[in-house]
Amino acid sequence: MRKVMYNQFGDESVLELVEQAVPAIQKDQLLIRVKAVSINPLDWKVYGGEMKLMSSSKFPKSVGIDFSGIVEQTGSAVSRFKPGDAILGLLDVFKGGALADYIAVNETDVALKPAHTSFEQAAALPLTGLSALQILDQLATVGPNQNVLINGATGGIGLFAIQIAKKRGTQVTAVVSTKGVAEAKKWGADTVIDYIKQPINQLTQQFDAVIDLSTKLAFTDAKRLMKPKAIFVSTLPSPLTLLSSFVNNLFSGKKHKILILKPTVEGLNTLAQLAENDLQIVLDKTYTLSTIREAYREARRGKLIGKSVIVLD
Structure with a gap:
């Protein structure tokens, strides 16, 4: 599978698209086929080296915090989700790792995607x-x-x-x-x-x-x-x-x-419910995984309205 990684701090030029094995899941985890990942300012603050005390200086590192996708597999202890469920969620904000074809996530890190919300919109919601x-x-x-x-x-x-x-x-x-x-x-x-x-x-x-x-x-x-x-x-x-x-x-x-974000299941479910009702999710631009450097370079320049999202095909 494809995954975005980097081996040193720097600008967007350090981001590389590499091949890795699909991750194995533990009993309380889900294997997610990622459909979209949102871009956040925290991403480039981390890979730029501004947040070393929180993110550590150990390499290699990966990018992407909040995402949407489809449940491919569930661990034996998972009770809230089943294969085929459309979900949204987020990973550790200082470690990331969502920019990959597949990710292993804890059951407590995701919620069901609102039915009338696109995968692109859902990825822009959690963080x-x-x-x-x-x-x-x-x-x-x-x-x-x-x-x-x-x-x-x-x-x-x-x-x-x-x-x-x-x-x-x-x-x-x-x-x-x-x-x-x-x-x-x-x-x-x-x-x-x-x-x-x-x-x-x-x-x-x-x-x-x-x-x-x-x-x-x-x-x-x-x-x-x-x-x-x-x-x-x-x-x-x-x-x-x-x-x-x-x-x-x-x-x-x-x-x-x-703000030091403390994600909770209750918070994710509240957001999903708000989006199901009338909370509007505004997207500025979408990108593909092959244009990852361009996507982050443009986002870093600012002046966006709402969120930009990377779509995985």
């Missing part, structure tokens, strides 16, 4: 959808009659965060590029700010929560946008930001929290 849920329900804990600012609101997490926040009765202000203004409005943002025309440092309103999905807004700059007991959420768990968060939370009423 960013779970991130949006965790940010809104556990870190920022937004609810009715609160105001939240989402900076970088038309990326993978952002479009889910807008929709889910509105389901919670929250007033959403989305900060986006000119290209993303229409999409942010389309998916429910109450106020949309084009940062090209109005830089975020010129805003005068204060919010109950400020969520930075761009990884470019520092806590020191966000503080002026925050109410006295507001929460700032960032999505880059580097050693420096973790230390900064710890210090800030000791000495400030305004809290700084960092």
Whole structure:
């Protein structure tokens, strides 16, 4: 089978398509024939060497976190799935490995794919959808009659965060590029700010929560946008930001929290149910496995609306 691997940290040129044996499964695992894998910024932060403390420096390594596919085989202890089931799921966010024709996964890492959701859409849901849920329900804990600012609101997490926040009765202000203004409005943002025309440092309103999905807004700059007991959420768990968060939370009423994703079966099932109902999954572009370097190179440049996905045939 084909699998994307790399043997050193670097840019997209380190990614190689290699042949490997189909993995064997343990009694509590499933063998999945992968149909699609989504592209995430965390991918290139890991293969670029930015996350060494979390991912280790042991090679070879593989790429791809969230995926969709079909169950080919089940272990003897598996009870929730059967061969032929269409599923979505995700692997360890710092190890990856989904970009392969077949993968072995734990039963707890997958959920049934919503019937009316394509494999491409389903692959784009787990990582960013779970991130949006965790940010809104556990870190920022937004609810009715609160105001939240989402900076970088038309990326993978952002479009889910807008929709889910509105389901919670929250007033959403989305900060986006000119290209993303229409999409942010389309998916429910109450106020949309084009940062090209109005830089975020010129805003005068204060919010109950400020969520930075761009990884470019520092806590020191966000503080002026925050109410006295507001929460700032960032999505880059580097050693420096973790230390900064710890210090800030000791000495400030305004809290700084960092997303460190903790996937759960309940979360995956919640997402699948939301997608079955009315949660919209926005795709920017799809690629094939043979264009893996181009896919990541384009994604790294940014300016995407929603998610990009690699389709395996």
